[in-house]
Amino acid sequence: MTLLTRRSFVHLALTTAAAAAFPEVATAKESPDWRLNALNRDRYLKLIRPQSGEQAVFCYWRKDKGWDMDGYRQACWLLRDVQYNAQVQMDPGLLDTLFILQIWLATYGQNHEIRVNSGYRTAKHNSRLENAAKNSMHLYGKAADIRIPGVSPKLLSDMGKMLGLGGVGLYEKQGFIHVDRGSVRSWKG
Ligand SMILES: [Zn+2]
Structure with a gap:
């Protein structure tokens, strides 16, 4: 996966809210490899689709073997277009962001x-x-709109921005954030 250089990372603003809630984040800029460190383990995701009532916990990448295709397929299924019953291969980097x-x-x-x-x-x-x-x-399987009960969309978007791995849109009133694997940018909806 593509990671930003240290220089571009330190340009990203750290908000006090994110820093207070996540002390490790506050010092993360001292380690240019913090995202790689975070990824250096079995990567599990717990995803819920309220629309379909589905939820699953699965491992899509294993430290010793790399991609776990069963887990990856499960991710693609859960991130499908539920309303139109269609799925594609999701951008693996999006899974890492999540x-x-x-x-x-x-x-x-x-x-x-x-x-x-x-x-x-x-x-x-x-x-x-x-x-x-x-x-x-x-449209390209490179984005997700997400929310986490008990975690404010603002905090979630601050964290997303700090990752610096793509776009982050904050939809505060609607109660969710958009994350994608496009260029690094942020906006409010
Ligand atoms: Zn979106």
């Missing part, structure tokens, strides 16, 4: 069950959404 968010939350005793409002979206589905970007990363 994984790092999840282990941080778990490390600090926060709820870390990621509820996926939207993962992959078919073109038809996307075109019918009023506020969706025409060329949305959801």
Whole structure:
């Protein structure tokens, strides 16, 4: 996976909220490899799809063997377009983004069950959404809209921005954040 250099990482703003809730994050800039360190273990995800009532815990990457295809397939299934019953191969980097968010939350005793409002979206589905970007990363299996009960969307988006691995959109009123594997950028919806 692509990781940012130390220089570009230290340019990212650390918010006091994220730093207070996640002390390790505050010192993370001292270690340019902190994301690699975080990924250097079996990578489990716990995902919930409220729309379909599904939830699963699975390992999509193993420290000793690399990609676990059963787990990866499970991720692609859970991140599918539930409404239009379609799935694609999700960007593996998106899974890593979700994984790092999840282990941080778990490390600090926060709820870390990621509820996926939207993962992959078919073109038809996307075109019918009023506020969706025409060329949305959801169309390419590179984005997810997520929320975690008990964790404010603001804090979640601050953490997402700090990862510096792609785009982060904060939809505070709607109660979720968007993360994607496009260029590093952030916005408020
Ligand atoms: Zn989105």
